[in-house]
Amino acid sequence: MDTLIDLAGGLAAALTPQNLVWAFLGVLLGTAVGVLPGMGSAMAVALLLPVTFRLDPTAAFILFAGVYYGGMFGGATTSILLNTPGQASSIATTYEGHRMALTGRAAQALGTAVIGSFVASVIGTMVVALFAPVMVEFALNFGPGEYFALTVFSFVAVAAVVSGSVVRGIASLLIGLAIGMVGIDGQSGTARFDFGSSSLLDGVDIVIVTVGLLALGEVLYIAARGRSAPNFAAIRAGRPWLGRKDLRRSWKPWLRGTALGSAFGPIPGSGSEIPTFLSLGLERKLAERRERRTGERSEFGRGAIEGVAGPESANNSSAAGTMVPLLGLGLPTSATAAIMLAAFQQYGLQPGPVLFERNADLVWTLLASLLVGSVMLLIINLPFAPLWAKLLKLPKPYLYAGISLFSVLAVYAINTSVVHLVILLAIALVGLGMRTFGVPVAPALIGVVLGPIAETEFRRALAASSGDPAILVSSGISIGLYALVVMAAVIPLIAHLRRRRADRAADVRKPAGLV
Amino acid sequence: MTTDGVDGKPEVREAPAPERTEVPEHAEAAGTAGAEEAPAPDPEKAVWRGPTAWVVPALLTVLGLVGVWGGLTIEAPPNATRPGPGAFPAVVGVLLLITAACMAVVNLRNRATGDGTPSLAWFEGRPVLLVLAGLVVHVALLEFLGWLLAGALLFWTVAYAFGARAHLRDATVALSVSAAVQVGFSLGLGLSLPGGFLELVL
Numbered sequence: 001m002d003t004l005i006d007l008a009g010g011l012a013a014a015l016t017p018q019n020l021v022w023a024f025l026g027v028l029l030g031t032a033v034g035v036l037p038g039m040g041s042a043m044a045v046a047l048l049l050p051v052t053f054r055l056d057p058t059a060a061f062i063l064f065a066g067v068y069y070g071g072m073f074g075g076a077t078t079s080i081l082l083n084t085p086g087q088a089s090s091i092a093t094t095y096e097g098h099r100m101a102l103t104g105r106a107a108q109a110l111g112t113a114v115i116g117s118f119v120a121s122v123i124g125t126m127v128v129a130l131f132a133p134v135m136v137e138f139a140l141n142f143g144p145g146e147y148f149a150l151t152v153f154s155f156v157a158v159a160a161v162v163s164g165s166v167v168r169g170i171a172s173l174l175i176g177l178a179i180g181m182v183g184i185d186g187q188s189g190t191a192r193f194d195f196g197s198s199s200l201l202d203g204v205d206i207v208i209v210t211v212g213l214l215a216l217g218e219v220l221y222i223a224a225r226g227r228s229a230p231n232f233a234a235i236r237a238g239r240p241w242l243g244r245k246d247l248r249r250s251w252k253p254w255l256r257g258t259a260l261g262s263a264f265g266p267i268p269g270s271g272s273e274i275p276t277f278l279s280l281g282l283e284r285k286l287a288e289r290r291e292r293r294t295g296e297r298s299e300f301g302r303g304a305i306e307g308v309a310g311p312e313s314a315n316n317s318s319a320a321g322t323m324v325p326l327l328g329l330g331l332p333t334s335a336t337a338a339i340m341l342a343a344f345q346q347y348g349l350q351p352g353p354v355l356f357e358r359n360a361d362l363v364w365t366l367l368a369s370l371l372v373g374s375v376m377l378l379i380i381n382l383p384f385a386p387l388w389a390k391l392l393k394l395p396k397p398y399l400y401a402g403i404s405l406f407s408v409l410a411v412y413a414i415n416t417s418v419v420h421l422v423i424l425l426a427i428a429l430v431g432l433g434m435r436t437f438g439v440p441v442a443p444a445l446i447g448v449v450l451g452p453i454a455e456t457e458f459r460r461a462l463a464a465s466s467g468d469p470a471i472l473v474s475s476g477i478s479i480g481l482y483a484l485v486v487m488a489a490v491i492p493l494i495a496h497l498r499r500r501r502a503d504r505a506a507d508v509r510k511p512a513g514l515v
Numbered sequence: 516m517t518t519d520g521v522d523g524k525p526e527v528r529e530a531p532a533p534e535r536t537e538v539p540e541h542a543e544a545a546g547t548a549g550a551e552e553a554p555a556p557d558p559e560k561a562v563w564r565g566p567t568a569w570v571v572p573a574l575l576t577v578l579g580l581v582g583v584w585g586g587l588t589i590e591a592p593p594n595a596t597r598p599g600p601g602a603f604p605a606v607v608g609v610l611l612l613i614t615a616a617c618m619a620v621v622n623l624r625n626r627a628t629g630d631g632t633p634s635l636a637w638f639e640g641r642p643v644l645l646v647l648a649g650l651v652v653h654v655a656l657l658e659f660l661g662w663l664l665a666g667a668l669l670f671w672t673v674a675y676a677f678g679a680r681a682h683l684r685d686a687t688v689a690l691s692v693s694a695a696v697q698v699g700f701s702l703g704l705g706l707s708l709p710g711g712f713l714e715l716v717l
Contacts (some may be wrong), residue, residue, distance in 0.1 A: 016706075037580075081541070085708075129634075131697065136639065166622070167614060167617050167618060168571075170610075170614055171571065171611075171618070173613045174575070174578075174607060174610055174611045174614060175575075175578065175611075177607045177608055178578050178581075178582060178608075179608065181582075181585075181603060185600040187596075187600065188591055188592055188596075188599060188600045189592065190589055190590070190591060190592065190599075191602040192585060192589055192600060193581070194602065195586055198633075199636065212716055216650075219646060219673070220643055220646055220647070223639070223642035223643045223645075223646050223676055224637075224638050224639055224640070224642070224643045225637065225639070226637070226639035226642060291582075303607075308548075387579075395679070396676035396677055396678075396679035397673070397675070397676075397678055397679035398674055398679070398688060399640050400673055400677050401669075401672075401674040401677070401679075401689070401692075402670070402673070402692060403671040403675040403693060404646070404649070404650070404669060404670070404673045405669055405670050405673075405693070405696065406696075408650070408653060408669065410664075411694060412657070412708070413700070416709075418654055418657060418658060419651075421654040421657070424655060425647075425650055425651070425654065428650075429647075432643070433571070435573065436638060437563065437567075437570060437571045439571060440562055441641075451561055455603045458598075458603075459596065460599055462596070462597070462598060463596040481592055481628065
């Protein structure tokens with residue numbers, strides 16, 4: 001009951017005209033950077049930091065929160081229409097979303113994404129506000145051993161969920177892990193793989209990897225595809241609209257996605273990639289089961305609305321969920337959260353249990369403004385999505401030229417250094433190679449983000465037990481997670497072997513038929 | 516069912532286009548005019564054949580060797596707890612080598628059964644090299660030419676690689692976009708992009 005009163009107080013504070021303006025600016029800017037490939041909300045918040053230094057903390061954080069949520073909404077638009085996810089969290093949406101757009105159902109895809117995002121944001125924020133203490137307590141139970149188990153689970157889940165070929169998925173993950181090892185080792189302070197360059201001591205920034213693999217790598221790949229590249233002219237956006245049938249198929253994935261996102265969002269290290277891909281996998285499995293039971297054909301692979309509704313909801317509710325460890329523990333679980341933590345410290349605030357006591361009004365105003373921001377995002381995204389779709393009318397040469405320009409800009413803007421641009425070029429080449437040879441890109445991104453966390457927690461756990469590896473499996477939580485790892489590894493392997501046997505059988509039949 | 520990466524599907528052209536409206540204004544610029552094209556294969560399912568099949572295993576081997584080398588040579592400070600900073604690189608390096616070996620085995624097996632057709636016939640090297648050249652020139656000249664000119668040059672080169680041939684209009688668009696970014700960033704966000712020699716002249 002206390003929480004509701006606190007939230008109402010926060011709502012009153014958030015609804016002052018001045019704070020409303022900041023929230024509106026935030027969601028506008030967030031949608032814009034979410035839409036622009038290679039520019040995520042993390043970068044926008046980073047760029048805003050120096051600008052907002054003179055604002056009072058509450059206004060600044062309302063602005064940042066708006067950018068954060070806006071980025072999530074905006075990311076869906078380009079994932080669906082252009083197949084260029086603005087940030088890693090919207091990769092899962094591209095698979096089915098873009099296929100829906102290619103088959104002329106972009107309006108429905110956008111509609112289910114926006115409404116699903118809204119539902120998930122509101123529910124997710126309410127969950128954060130109502131269950132923050134409980135969730136913080138759960139997350140507090142995690143020791144280094146549990147964190148490590150969690151990252152291993154994420155690795156296996158991603159390599160298995162994302163890729164068509166397990167070996168290629170693992171290869172991609174390992175490439176990401178290798179990139180993540182560059183720089184000063186946080187545990188011992190030893191420089192690793194710096195190859196004599198001082199720029200590499202800080203490691204390869206995740207923005208560089210994301211922009212290189214996703215944005216610039218995509219440009220190079222589309223250039224290589226030449227005439228066989230997809231033609232955007234076939235895509236019609238239209239006003240987001242959901243028919244009765246789409247609504248019936250959407251609402252359950254919305255809720256399932258929201259539940260997944262709320263469950264994973266607060267867990268440090270899981271980010272929004274895991275729940276979005278888990279949701280995508282879950283919806284696909286459910287659709288296949290429905291096909292067997294009722295004969296309703298699964299549309300996965302041809303643009304299934306469930307494959308948009310689920311991941312988008314998971315994306316937004318996990319974005320809300322990451323606020324729990326950020327505010328409650330001072331622990332960032334995503335790039336944007338990490339930068340917001342830096343912002344808190346800039347204002348001399350230390351997130352954690354103390355923040356809830358000393359700056360309670362700031363926390364509750366922030367949470368309430370997230371609710372306000374969600375309503376604003378629904379309003380500016382639902383009727384105006386065709387406006388974003390105008391991007392499709394851009395001539396293709398200009399579109400890719402623009403993406404290249406923004407990619408270079410995004411990376412240059414982080415450090416204003418040319419060396420980082422050279423790293424970007426190298427990673428873009430790796431991205432081109434991976435795409436050309438059909439190695440999925442997403443596991444590499446997960447590897448870069450989670451690799452250092454996995455290593456740190458592993459070594460911290462062993463340091464705490466003075467080298468006794470039993471600490472890694474010392475609690476029910478970690479044993480449960482490892483059981484899930486085995487399941488996640490074995491089930492796709494069986495499916496893979498079965499598929500290969502079927503393929504072989506088909507291969508044998510085909511030449512016979514030709515002769 | 517596989518999730519094929521971030522690439523578009525060849526189904527595009529079969530897609531029903533109910534209201535085939537106006538031909539895009541820049542039809543000559545859009546490089547995809549032909550109607551009867553061989554659909555590109557889906558790379559994520561395609562089997563690697565020919566010499567290019569060894570590119571990814573080779574890359575993984577090199578990365579793996581670097582990782583193992585780092586694991587063996589990185590010196591831990593004397594007070595560091597075990598496992599030290601070299602442990603993870605060594606493990607990842609060994610895993611990379613194992614993965615490369617798995618791919619090599621698959622390749623050898625495919626060579627015995629395959630029909631030997633190259634799988635990368637769709638790859639067009641020219642536009643890729645053009646884009647890469649544009650990027651390299653941009654990076655090399657950014658601080659000398661300044662953002663305005665280097666950015667415009669990059670935009671123009673990439674547009675050219677993608678088939679834009681209206682040179683005057685392309686150049687105008689390139690300069691406007693580049694200028695808009697520079698103005699927006701320095702006025703709006705207070706971030707200064709390099710002015711280059713123009714700063715000295717003006």
